Amino acid sequence: xxxxxxxxxxxxxxxxxxxxxxVILGATYEQNRSINSNSAFPSFAFNSSxxxxxxxxxxxxxxxxxxxxxxxxxxxxEEILSGLDPHTIYxxxxxxxxxxxxxxxxxEGIGIEYYVLxxxxxxxxxxxxxxxxxxxxxxxxxxxxxxxENMVVKSDRDFIVNKLRGKKGSKLNVSVLRFGFNKPIxxxxxxxxxxxxxxxxxxxxxxxxGFIKITRFGANTAEDFSNELNALQKKGMxxxxxxxxxxxxxxxxxxxxxxxxxxxxxxxxVYTQGLHEPRTDYKSTSDGMxxxxxxxxxxxxxxxxxxxxxxxxxxxxxxxxxxxxxxFGKGLVQEQFGFGDGSAMNLxxxxxxxxxxxxxxxxxSKGIKAYKDELNxxxxxxxxxxxxxxxxxxxxxxxxxxxxxxxxRTVYGGGGIMPDIFVxxxxxxxxxxxxxxxxxxxxxxxxxxxxxxxxxTSRFKTIDGFKNGYRFTDADYNGFLNYCSVKKVKVDKAQxxxxxxxxxxxxKSILARYYFGEEGFYSIYTQNDDFVNxxxxxx
Numbered sequence: 141x142x143x144x145x146x147x148x149x150x151x152x153x154x155x156x157x158x159x160x161x162x163v164i165l166g167a168t169y170e171q172n173r174s175i176n177s178n179s180a181f182p183s184f185a186f187n188s189s190x191x192x193x194x195x196x197x198x199x200x201x202x203x204x205x206x207x208x209x210x211x212x213x214x215x216x217x218e219e220i221l222s223g224l225d226p227h228t229i230y231x232x233x234x235x236x237x238x239x240x241x242x243x244x245x246x247x248e249g250i251g252i253e254y255y256v257l258x259x260x261x262x263x264x265x266x267x268x269x270x271x272x273x274x275x276x277x278x279x280x281x282x283x284x285x286x287x288x289e290n291m292v293v294k295s296d297r298d299f300i301v302n303k304l305r306g307k308k309g310s311k312l313n314v315s316v317l318r319f320g321f322n323k324p325i326x327x328x329x330x331x332x333x334x335x336x337x338x339x340x341x342x343x344x345x346x347x348x349x350g351f352i353k354i355t356r357f358g359a360n361t362a363e364d365f366s367n368e369l370n371a372l373q374k375k376g377m378x379x380x381x382x383x384x385x386x387x388x389x390x391x392x393x394x395x396x397x398x399x400x401x402x403x404x405x406x407x408x409x410v411y412t413q414g415l416h417e418p419r420t421d422y423k424s425t426s427d428g429m430x431x432x433x434x435x436x437x438x439x440x441x442x443x444x445x446x447x448x449x450x451x452x453x454x455x456x457x458x459x460x461x462x463x464x465x466x467x468f469g470k471g472l473v474q475e476q477f478g479f480g481d482g483s484a485m486n487l488x489x490x491x492x493x494x495x496x497x498x499x500x501x502x503x504x505s506k507g508i509k510a511y512k513d514e515l516n517x518x519x520x521x522x523x524x525x526x527x528x529x530x531x532x533x534x535x536x537x538x539x540x541x542x543x544x545x546x547x548x549r550t551v552y553g554g555g556g557i558m559p560d561i562f563v564x565x566x567x568x569x570x571x572x573x574x575x576x577x578x579x580x581x582x583x584x585x586x587x588x589x590x591x592x593x594x595x596x597t598s599r600f601k602t603i604d605g606f607k608n609g610y611r612f613t614d615a616d617y618n619g620f621l622n623y624c625s626v627k628k629v630k631v632d633k634a635q636x637x638x639x640x641x642x643x644x645x646x647x648k649s650i651l652a653r654y655y656f657g658e659e660g661f662y663s664i665y666t667q668n669d670d671f672v673n674x675x676x677x678x679x
Contacts, residue, residue, distance in 0.1 A: 192213070192216055196209045196212060196213060196216075199212065214230065214232060214483075217230045217485075218230050221485070222508060224488065225472060225488050225504055226504050226508050226511045226512070227470065227472050227474060227486060227488055228474070228485070228486055228487050228488045229485070229486050230483070230484070230485050231483060231484035231485070231486075232483050232484075233481055233482035233483045233484075234298070235484070236482055236483055236484030237482060238301075239484075240484075242356065242358070243356065243358045243359060243390055243391065244358060244359050244360075245335060245336050245337070245338050245358045245359055245360040245361075245364075246333060246334060246335045246336065247305060247333075247334055247336075248305060248306060248307055248308045248331055248332065248333055248334065249271075249304055249305040249306070249331055249332075249334050250270070250271045250272045250277075250304055250305075250312070250329050250331055250332075250334075251266065251267035251270025251271050251272050251273070251332065251334050252264075252265065252266055252267065252270075252272050252277065252304075253265035254283075254300070255584060255588050256293045256300075257282075257585065257588050257589055258589070259292050259293050260282050260283070260284060260291070260292075260293065261282065261283040261291055261293055261300065262280070262281075262282050262588055263277060263278070263279055263280065263281045263282070263283065263316075264279060264588065264653075264654055265279060265654075265657070266278065266279055267334065270332065270334065271329050271330055271331055271332045271334075272329055274330075275327045275328060275329040275330070276327055277314070277316065277327055277329065278318065279654070280318070280319055280592060280593070281316040281317070281318050281325075282316060282317040282318075283314050283315070283316050284315050284316065284317055284324060285314065285315035285324075286303045286304070286312060286313070286314055286315075287312055287313050288313070291303065291314075305331070306331050307331065308331055308332055308333050309330065309331065309332075310330070310331050311328060311329065311330050311331070312328075312329055312331070313326060313327070313328050313329075314326075314327050314329060315327075319593055335360075337360070337364045338354060338356055338357070338358040338360055338361040338364050338365075338394075339352060339353070339354055339361070339364045339365055339368050340353040340354060340355055340658055341353050341658040341659055341661075341662050342368035342369075342371070342372060343372075343659045343662070343663070344372065344375055344376075344377060345381065345663075345666060345672070345676075346676065347376070348376055348377060348378045348379060349377070349378075349379045349380070349381065349676070349679055350369075350372040350377040350379070350380045350381065351380075351381045351383065351662065351666070351672070352365070352368060352369070352372075352380065352381070352382050352383065353382075353383035353385075353662065354382070354383070354384060354387055354447075355386055355387050355388075356387060356388065356389070356390045357387070357389060357390030357391050357394035357395050357398075357446040357447065358390050358391060358394060359391065359394070361390070361391070361394040361397075361398070362393070362394050362397035362398060365397075365398055365401070366401070366429065369401065369429055369430060370429065373429070373430070377433070378433050378434070379433055379434040379435070379436075379679045380430060380433060380434070380435050380436070381436050381438065381672065381675045381676075381679070382435065382436070382437050382438065383438045383671075383672075384437060384438060384439055384443050384447040384450065384451060385438050385439060385440040385442060385443060385464065385671065386440065386442035386443070387442070387443055387444070387446075387447035388442065388444045388445060388447070388468075389444050389445025389446035389447055389448070389470065390445070390446050391446060392410075392412075392422075392446055392449065392473065392492070394446060395410075395446035395447065395449040395450045396409050396410065396422045396449070398450055399424065399449070399450050399453045399454070400424045400425055400427065400428055401428045401429050401430050401431075402428060402430055402431060402435055402454065402459055402460070403424035403428055403431065403453070403457060403459060404424065404426075404428070404431055405424060405425060405426040406423050406424065406425075407423060407424045407457060407495070408421055408422075408423055408495045409422045409423060409424055409449070409453045409495065410422050410449045410452070410453060410492050410493065410494060410495070411492070411493050412473050412490040412491065412492045412493070413490055413491060413493070414473070414488075414489050414490030414491060416489065417489050417490040434460070434679055435454065435459060435460030435461075436460055436461045436462075436463055436675045436678060436679065437450070437451045437454050437455075437460060437461070437462045437463070438463055438464050438671045438672070438675065439451050439462060439463075439464040439465070439467045439557060439559060440464045440465045440467070440671075441465055441466065441467065441468055441515050441518065441524070441556075442468060443464075443467040443468060443557075444467065444468035444469070444470040445468075445470045445472075447467075448467050448468070448469075448470065448471070448500055448556070448557055449492060449494070451467065451557050452494035452495075452498070452500060452557055453494060453495055455494075455545065455551060455557065455560065456494045456495040456496040456498075456543075456545050456546065456551065457495055457545070457546050458545050458546045458547045458549065461560050461561060461675075461678060462557065462559045462560045462561075463559055463560065463561045463563060463671060463674055463675055463678070464559045464561075464562075464563050464671055465523070465524060465530070465559065465562065465563060465565070466518070466523065466530055466555070466556045466557065466558050466559070467500070467556040467557040468502075468515075468556055469500055469501060469502030469514075469554075469555050469556030469557075470500075470501060470502075471491055471492055471493075471499045471500045471501030472488045472490075472491055472492075472501055473488065473489060473490040473491065473492055474486040474487060474488055474489065475487055475489045494543075494553075495546075496543040496544060496545060496551060496553075497543060497553075498541065498543045498551065498552070498553030498554075499553055499554065500553060500554065500555070500556055500557055501554070502514065502554065502555045502556060503554075503555075518530075518533065521533055524564070524565035525564050525565050525567065526564065527562040527564070530558070530562065531558075533555075540552040540553065540554050540555060541553045541554060561674060561678070563670050563671050563674050564670075566670060568638075569638055569639045569641065569642045570639070570642075571632070571635035571636075571638050571639045572632065572635060573629075573630075573631055573632045573635035573636050573639060574635070574636075574639035574642060574643065576629050576630065577624055577629055577631075577639075577643065580624075580627065580629055582623070582624050582627055582629060583643065583646045583647055583650065584650060585627075586620055586623055586647070587647055587650045587651050587654070588650075588654070590623070591647070591651055592651070592654055595610075595651065600655075603652070603656045603659060603660050603663050604663075606652055606655065606656065606660065607652070607663055607664060607667075610648065610651075612644050612647055612648055617640060617643075617644060620643070620647070621633075621636055641668065642668075645664065645665065645667070645668050648664045649661050649662075649664040649665040652664045
């Protein structure tokens, strides 16, 4: 089960993602009052490492109001870690569990994707051979109750997860409204282990040209990628576009395993080193499946960490072209430290360096707040819209050091990876009307609330048939604008006309996902994608 639709039209992805792992900090409380009759105040016999434990004990037993000392302890830990670096962080148990599940690529649930439409859970996809399909749940069903309790969704995603996920083998009953039926349908579902591919989509975007998108590097990414790569090669793929935009990273091992697919034997992919960590080199093997084909990597400001390792190796070794905008700039390595209550801490133990010896970590000397705001500063400086501005960015210039690729090209360390070919952000269609419509989520609401039950797609047997045959007419577009007005979004007709290509593309893409999955979505979306079109011209 995962939320849909994905935010594929968000142009500014602020990725502050580190590798995720578990930790808790245990504490033993002990209070000793002074037996010195001359002292009016309690005193303690403890060393400095026990101070936090003692303070929390005193608060718990003496404070005027009830206090959750676990929350106070978390705050104290967070404050301590904030003095280190932006990617050394503390995660409470629920967050740690969720993030680890995302990286491990599996969880226990019922196997659906959904969209919250008017406080109701609309099923947008049912996993093939999964628990929900076996129970008879269908795409388009609206879940109105779980185990007899009304499912009115007015909370966050955790509310839905807590209702639908559970131990493998456990059962739940759902009541659903189904199009064409007069009364709710009751279904019993037995939860199971759901394995989610870490490859978002893989298909032939053109004859002999493959397109693969990955938004995280998890435990199964190397295997998933190999399977998809093999399938595309059997279909005649000779060139590949690998889309790492918005990929915030994940496991280092996954990034090096993917790099190995493209590189010859015994080439340095990356090395790590820290004060307490000796240099460790990661090199390619002779087992790569795509060592000769043409390769392009797409990156943007949301490309971080492990995905920067892969892009940096391809660039430094002149194996392929890197196209897009300057990456995030995270060159730190975290290690897991686990403790008993399931909470988590990411501790930075080393820096990583690309084959040419460059560290791409951007500066955090001005504090975490400035670090988090750095992407906004890039936008305000014009880095997203002009290569000249990006190259003259004062923050980037202050950190950059020159390095040489295998063939002698100049590349820069510090502040992220600068692409070989720059793709400017086209804001010409970003009108105020578009911004309001997008911020209100009305495109998805309209598609799932209006089009999925009214558009006859039975005549479109294939994705290409839908892509070439479905038309969203001027009358349809005016109907959508009227829908927006009813939903209290002020529509300027002139601005709506300027933004029409962008909005229509979104509508068609989301509708294609509903009927044909991720390949359907990207087949439509990439038609107007400047990154992809730039890559295609180079291939």
